[in-house]
Amino acid sequence: MTRRSYFPRIFTCFAFLALAAPLLPGHVHADDWTYLDDRSTPQKLVESFYFAISNKYYAQAYGYFQSGSAPDDFDHWMKGYADTTSVTVKFGSTAPDPGAGQIYWALPVALSAMQTDGTAKVFTGCYKIHMANPGMQVDPPYQPMGIVSATLKETGVAYDKATPGGC
Template sequence: MYQRLLLALCLFAYPAICAAQEPAYSDDRSDGAALVRSLYNAIARKEYARAYSYFSDKSALADYRTFAEGYADTVTVEVKTGTVTPEGAAGSLYMPVPVAVRSVDKAGKEHFFAGCYVTRMADAAIQEPPFTPLLIDSAELEETDGPLDTAVPAKCHPPS
C-alpha cells in the first residue's frame, strides 16, 4: 500500500521526488549476476543504449528503438539473482543467471518475471583486440506471480 502511494505521489504530485531516487550508476561485468544487475540498473536509469549494449547478439533482439520503447512505461525495476554456476566450454565461460524481476508501470501495476539469462565470455587469454567483455548471450523470462524473493528459479543451465 505504502509503495503505491509513494508511486502515485512521484508520478502526479511530486515528480522531483522520483528523480531524486534514481539509482546510482552501476556497470559491473565481473560475473554473470553483476552483469544482469547492471542491465536492470541501466533500465531503471532509462539508459537504454547501455542496456542494449550488454547483449552479444543484437539480431536476436528487436531493433534498438523497439527495445527502448518496450521500457517506456516502466517506472521502477528491481532484480534479484540466484546462484550462478559457471561452466567452461570450448574457449568460453558460460554463467547462467537465475533471475526474478519486479517492475512497476506508469499505471502503478506490478509485474513479475522469472527465468534465466545466460552470460558468456570468450577466454580473455586467447582474445585479440578489440577485447570482448562478458555479455548476455540469451534470455528466457516469463511473467509469473510474485513476490520477488520466491520467484527466482533454483537453477539455470548453460546452452547445450
C-alpha cells in the same frame, strides 16, 4: 584623436550574460548522478543491465548484449520498457561452464518491474551469459562478458515470494 568610452559595450555584454545565464544548462556535480557498469560477474552484469533500464539509459543496457545477440530493432526493444520505472532483481545460483576458450553461465532470476501506473510485474526465468576466456583474447577489441539470451515469464507470484526460475 577621440577617446571612446567602452562602458556602453561592456555594460551591454554584462547585461546580456545576466539575462542569458538562466537559459544555460545547469552545472552538474559528480554527486548529482549515478552510474553502474560492472561486468565482473554474471550477477553484476544483469544488475548493471537493469540499472540502465531503470534510469532509461537504453543504449547502455543494449550494449550488454553480446555481439549478434541484441534484439534486431532497438527502437521496438526500447519501447518495450516505456512503462517501466524501476527493476529489482534477485538471483539463483550459477556456476561457470567453460569449454574451448568460452565460458557460459545459466543465471536464474526473479525480477520485479515497477510500472508507471504503480503496479509491479514479476518475472522469473534465466539469463544465458557468455564471455570468451580473457587469457585467449589477444587481439583488440576486447570482448567483455555479455548477455546471449534471456527467457523470462511473467508470474502471478509476489516478488518477495518469487523464486528465481530454473535454467
